Amino acid sequence: MSRSEVRLSPIARLWSLLNQPTHSYRPATTVFLDLNVDRIADEMKLASLGKERGSQNRPASDAQTMDDVEHLIVERIEAHKQDSHTVYLDHLHTYDERVIALSFEERFAIIQQAAPEAVGDFEAEATMGRDELFTFRRRLNESEMEREAFRKRHGLQRPARLASPGKIILKIGLLAILFVIEVVVNAGFLAKANAGGYIGAAIQAATFAALNILASFLWGLVLIRPIFHRNYLLKIVGALFFVAYLAYAGALNLTLAHLREMPPTLDAEVGQDVLHRLLTAPFDLTDINSLVFISIGLVFSLVAMADGLTFFDPYIGYAGLERRWIDAIQQFTDLKAELIERLRDIREDSTEVMNAAARDLSVRRSEYDSILQSRGRLSQRFNQHQNQIEQAGRALLGIYREANRKARSTSAPTYFDKPFTTERIIYAGGEPDTSARERLRQMIEETQELLKEQIEAINEAFDRAMRSYREIDQMLPEDKRG
Numbered sequence: 001m002s003r004s005e006v007r008l009s010p011i012a013r014l015w016s017l018l019n020q021p022t023h024s025y026r027p028a029t030t031v032f033l034d035l036n037v038d039r040i041a042d043e044m045k046l047a048s049l050g051k052e053r054g055s056q057n058r059p060a061s062d063a064q065t066m067d068d069v070e071h072l073i074v075e076r077i078e079a080h081k082q083d084s085h086t087v088y089l090d091h092l093h094t095y096d097e098r099v100i101a102l103s104f105e106e107r108f109a110i111i112q113q114a115a116p117e118a119v120g121d122f123e124a125e126a127t128m129g130r131d132e133l134f135t136f137r138r139r140l141n142e143s144e145m146e147r148e149a150f151r152k153r154h155g156l157q158r159p160a161r162l163a164s165p166g167k168i169i170l171k172i173g174l175l176a177i178l179f180v181i182e183v184v185v186n187a188g189f190l191a192k193a194n195a196g197g198y199i200g201a202a203i204q205a206a207t208f209a210a211l212n213i214l215a216s217f218l219w220g221l222v223l224i225r226p227i228f229h230r231n232y233l234l235k236i237v238g239a240l241f242f243v244a245y246l247a248y249a250g251a252l253n254l255t256l257a258h259l260r261e262m263p264p265t266l267d268a269e270v271g272q273d274v275l276h277r278l279l280t281a282p283f284d285l286t287d288i289n290s291l292v293f294i295s296i297g298l299v300f301s302l303v304a305m306a307d308g309l310t311f312f313d314p315y316i317g318y319a320g321l322e323r324r325w326i327d328a329i330q331q332f333t334d335l336k337a338e339l340i341e342r343l344r345d346i347r348e349d350s351t352e353v354m355n356a357a358a359r360d361l362s363v364r365r366s367e368y369d370s371i372l373q374s375r376g377r378l379s380q381r382f383n384q385h386q387n388q389i390e391q392a393g394r395a396l397l398g399i400y401r402e403a404n405r406k407a408r409s410t411s412a413p414t415y416f417d418k419p420f421t422t423e424r425i426i427y428a429g430g431e432p433d434t435s436a437r438e439r440l441r442q443m444i445e446e447t448q449e450l451l452k453e454q455i456e457a458i459n460e461a462f463d464r465a466m467r468s469y470r471e472i473d474q475m476l477p478e479d480k481r482g
Contacts, residue, residue, distance in 0.1 A: 031087060031088075031091060031378065031381060032084050032087060032088070032381060032382065032385040034385070034388050034392070035077075035080055035388070035389065035392040037392050037395045037396060037399075040076065040392075040396060041396060041399045044069075044072065044073070044076070044396075046069070046073070046396060046399045046400040046403065047399060047400075047403045048403075049069050049400065049403075050069070050399070050400040050401065050402065050403030050404035050407070051403045051404070051406070051407040052407070053067070053069065053404055053407075054403060054404035054405065054406065054407030054408040055407040055408070055409075057408055057409060057410045059413055060413065061410050061411045061412065061413055062413070063413040063415070064413070064415060065415070066415070069400055070397060070400065073393065073396045073397055073400065074393065074420075076396075077389055077390075077392065077393040077396070077422065078422070080389060080392075081386065081389050081422060081425070084382065084385055084386075084389070085382075085425050088378065088382045088427070089427075091378055092375065092378065092427065095371050095374065095375045095378070098367075098371050099368065099371055102364045102367065102368055104361075104364065104368075104440060104443070104444075107357075107360070107361065107364075107447075108443055108447055111357055111447050111450065111451065112447065112450060115354060115357075115450060115451055115454040116454060118350050118353075118354075118454065118458065119454055119457045119458055119461060121346075122343070122346055122347065122350065122458050122461050122462070123461050123464075123465075125342070125343065125346060126343055126461060126462075126464070126465035126468070129339035129342070129343065129465070129469075130465070130468050130469065130472070132335065132339070133332070133335055133336055133339060133469060133472055134472050136328075136331055136332045136335050137332055137472045137473070139328055139331075139332075140325075140328040140329060140331075140332045143324055143325045143328040144325065144328075146321065146324075146325075147321055147322065147325045150317070150318070150321055154229075154230045154315065154318075155230055156315065156318065159322065160313045160315075160318045160319045160321070160322030160323075161310075161312075161313040161314070161319070162312075162313070162319055162322060162323060162326075163311060163312055163319070168311075171307050171310075171311055174303070174307055175213060175214070175217055175304060175307060178213050178300050178303060178304055179209050179210070179213045179214070181300070182205070182208075182209040182212060182213060182296075182297070182300050183202065183205045183206050183209045184205075185205075185293075185296060187202040187204075187205040208252065208255075208256055211252055212249070212252055212253065212297055212300060212301050212304070213300060213301070213304045214304070215248075216245070216249060216300075216301040216302070216304035216305040216308070217304045217305065217307055217308035217311075218308060219241070219245045219248070219305050219308065220245075220304070220305035220306060220307065220308030220309035220310075220311075221308035221309070221311055221312075222308075223238075223241040223244075223245070224238050224241050224242045224245060224305070224309060225238060225309060225314055225316055226238035226241070226316060227239050227241075227242060228314040228315050228316075229315065229316060234316075245305060249297075249298055249301040249302070249305075250298070252297070252301075253293070253294045253297035253298055253301070254294060256293060256294070256297060336469060339469070340466070340469070343462055343465055344462070347458050347459065347462045350455075350458050351455050351458065351459075354451045354454060354455050355451075355455070357451055358447075358448045358451045358452070361444045361447060361448055362444070362448075365440070365441065365444050368437075368440065369437075372437070379427065382425075382427075383424070386422065386424055386425065389422060390420070390421060390422045393420050393422060394419060394420045397420050401416045404416075
């Protein structure tokens with residue numbers, strides 16, 4: 001062996017170092033890495049060892065077993081095969097864990113238990129709603145009977161005139177406008193007869209406006225309303241109060257007229273003077289404006305009284321009864337709409353969840369098939385990899401033996417010509433049988449069919465609930481005149 005063959009130059013050694021791969025495997029993206037025969041041969045110096053041992057005629061020509069170098073090659077090959085087997089088992093374990101993570105059995109059990117329970121819960125919710133709705137419908141029926149009895153007893157054919165919020169605001173606004181106008185008008189008329197000037201007159205005007213407008217409103221709202229009642233005694237009472245109101249309004253506005261014609265004075269006996277004139281000469285007015293003053297006051301008083309009279313329904317007790325009946329209708333209608341919407345939401349949520357469960361089973365079945373296919377491909381790749389390992393072992397032994405043959409002076413051992421073989425590793429667990437896949441497919445189809453049936457059951461339960469709600473109206477029908 002020459003010196004140049006034993007030791008490389010520094011540049012060659014550096015270049016050889018830079019060109020060395022990072023490991024003894026060929027670059028690949030597969031699970032199992034193929035052995036790099038050239039790299040291993042260089043690391044083990046098989047060519048030089050074969051040449052060296054061949055020059056020594058080792059192993060002997062009659063040798064029947066491999067020498068130390070060949071055993072090292074076989075050990076290297078077997079070690080790599082065991083490492084690949086470990087990788088193979090790890091991937092199989094990963095696939096098995098993915099199959100377990102699909103948890104088909106758990107899903108089957110939950111669906112088979114929860115789906116019928118969802119239908120039962122829906123029917124229970126519908127039953128509770130029906131009981132609650134029945135209570136409100138009975139209350140509405142009682143309110144209808146009370147209303148119709150009242151209408152029949154008092155001979156009423158019209159609906160009650162209810163004061164809406166807009167109507168109330170309008171009437172109160174009218175009272176406020178009348179009050180302001182009368183204060184302004186009265187203050188202008190009374191300013192001439194008031195020693196306090198316009199301010200004193202405004203105070204007097206506000207007092208008389210309150211008596212004229214607000215009091216008239218209360219006369220119409222409370223005291224005169226019985227005049228519309230069917231009871232003759234109440235009609236007489238209302239008529240008497242109406243006459244009393246006219247006397248009150250006339251006296252009040254006549255008092256204002258006399259007060260206007262009083263000369264301004266600081267004497268505190270103005271009220272007595274006005275009273276004396278009312279008692280002795282009530283209609284003795286000297287100014288035509290006083291008559292206008294009385295007319296304006298009476299008109300405002302009558303408008304305020306009519307406003308009070310029509311603020312609610314003129315017939316006493318009818319508006320409140322009508323309002324209670326309308327409230328009962330609204331409560332029943334709102335509750336019915338709420339119950340239907342609640343059942344509709346439950347039905348939609350249950351249907352969505354069950355459809356999602358059916359889709360989930362289909363997705364998991366596809367994933368299961370994909371896992372089995374990947375698992376089968378992994379087994380094929382491992383078998384092919386074992387073939388590559390065997391080929392790599394033959395190549396490594398061939399490099400050593402070829403170098404050994406060329407350097408020998410005697411014939412090579414006969415086992416050199418025998419091809420190298422390795423024992424194949426067979427996975428003891430085996431592959432899933434087709435019957436298991438068929439059973440799983442059948443279970444998925446049965447479970448999906450169960451979900452479909454439960455969706456139909458919920459829809460039928462919803463229809464039954466709607467019919468039961470309508471039956472409540474048939475059990476407690478509304479009055480034909482209602």
